[in-house]
Amino acid sequence: MNDPLPPPPIDLIDGASLYLDFDGTLVEIAETPDAVVVEARVPALLSALSVRLDGRLALISGRAIDGLAALVQVPGLAISGSHGVETLWGDGRRDGPARSAGLDVAVDAVRAFAAARDGVLVEEKPFGVALHYRGDPAAADDAHALVMALAGDAGLDVQTGKMVVELRPAGVHKGHALRRLHAEAPFAGHRPLFVGDDDTDEAAFVAAAGLGGCGILVGPPRATAARYRLDDVTAVRRWLGDMR
Structure with missing residues (x-):
């Protein structure tokens, strides 16, 4: 199929709040979740971006927050885990629902x-x-x-x-996660960008657009709510690295 989506411009990050998926976006998808390889450049890149954006950087992932925090090891990084079910805020606060009885x-x-x-x-x-x-x-x-x-x-x-x-849990997804993060400082009041590769990321693309921002699809062309596209994890890291 023809690809109507251009790559994101380098200056897209200026004045923005940046939300990133993890598997398939920042790191290659592994055969099992425990087998994922997080190269040293990833935490270094996230730390530099957080400084560049005055803390307006967060991960939104299907992984649980504790496991993801242990993988990236970036102090003060906000993380929404389990597709928006649980949140670790930059100041250390945590929130999440009651565990389902079933x-x-x-x-x-x-x-x-x-x-x-x-x-x-x-x-x-x-x-x-x-x-x-x-x-x-x-x-x-x-x-x-x-x-x-x-x-x-x-x-x-x-x-x-x-x-x-x-x-x-019912009623939550990555779009819910983005809107929740974006309602609070330091994210609120800045144009939201979400970068992700999977069908689970479409709700976040829609949420970002609804708040005046946009989505960036990672991977082959497909039907999507994203406005821009990057080919793969390597292209994501290159684009993010150029913005530091």
């Missing part, structure tokens, strides 16, 4: 499913659970059917992504 039952069910299939991995989160089938793509239909069946009983929503399906 989540433990759902976790047991997906663990039993994964135990019977080589290559399927369970990622338990504080307020949800994800089923990764990158190691066994043939399990996709069964994995989605199971999670859909569990969602109602657990009182949770279904979130799909690249070779993953998960349960998360």
Whole structure:
């Protein structure tokens, strides 16, 4: 397909608040979440960007906040985790919902499913659970059917992504996360930019546009709410590095 989206200009960051996805955007997607490689240049880049933007930098990820904070190790960096369910603010505050009463039952069910299939991995989160089938793509239909069946009983929503399906609290997503962060200092009052690669990032592209900013898609051309596009993780790092 023809690509109608240009790369983002270097000066797009001027006066902006910048929100970044993690896997597939700042780092390459790995076979399992624990196998991701975070090169030393990534924390250094994030630290420099945070200074450049007077703290108006945050990560918005499907990962849980504690795990992501341990990977990047950038003090004072705001992180919204689990697709907007939980937030670690730059001043150390944390917030999140009550854990669903049905989540433990759902976790047991997906663990039993994964135990019977080589290559399927369970990622338990504080307020949800994800089923990764990158190691066994043939399990996709069964994995989605199971999670859909569990969602109602657990009182949770279904979130799909690249070779993953998960349960998360209802009514939250990355667009919700961006709007929540952007309502408070130091982000409020500045044009929001969101950079992400997955279908899960589309809600954040829409939210950024609704607040006067825009989205930047990472990866091959596809139907998207983003205004700009970068080819891959290397292109993202190059673009961000040019702005420091």
